[in-house]
Amino acid sequence: MRKYFHLLKYPHNFCFLLSLSTLLVKALDKQNTSIQKLISNFNNYFPLNGKECDELTQRFTERKIKRRQFSLQQGDVCRHFSFVVHGCLKMYAIDKKGKEHNIQFAAENDWVADLSSFYAEMPSQLYIEAVEPTTLCRLNMLIFYTYIRTITNSTIISG
Secondary structure (H helix, E strand, O other): OHHHHHHHHOHHHHHHHHHHHHHHHHHHHHHHHHHHHHHHHHHHHOOOOHHHHHHHHHHEEEEEEOOOOEEEOOOOEOOEEEEEEEOOEEEEEEOOOOOEEEEEEEOOOOEEOOHHHHHHOOEOOOEEEEOOOEEEEEEEHHHHHHHHHHHHHHHHHHO
């Protein structure tokens, strides 16, 4: 910390550092808000203790998507379960005639994933696109499977 004191001699450096730290705090608060919404969603179905909340926080990542940006495109393998913190997504397919068929709209507090692609690890036939600017909390497939194995093994050992 001492090595940065020389920056405080110049007012413009101090102002820069102060504004940078403010931006970092705001970014962390927004991410914490996203995780809090996710935890609240889980708590609607089954209560989580402190340890489970911490594990959940470590396993999910936040992703922001602009309007008309894709979370998944046809031909890609679906590798995430996505929880919609803010915004709206639509999942759809396009038939051979080029007609769009909506399958799901995922608004705030909804989950979205192409489950057949996710579990089979096969290319998706679907698109998942943001209808408006959207914030997601995503769980990666490998992390999901590792976590399920951990839970299963601890249940087998303790049960």
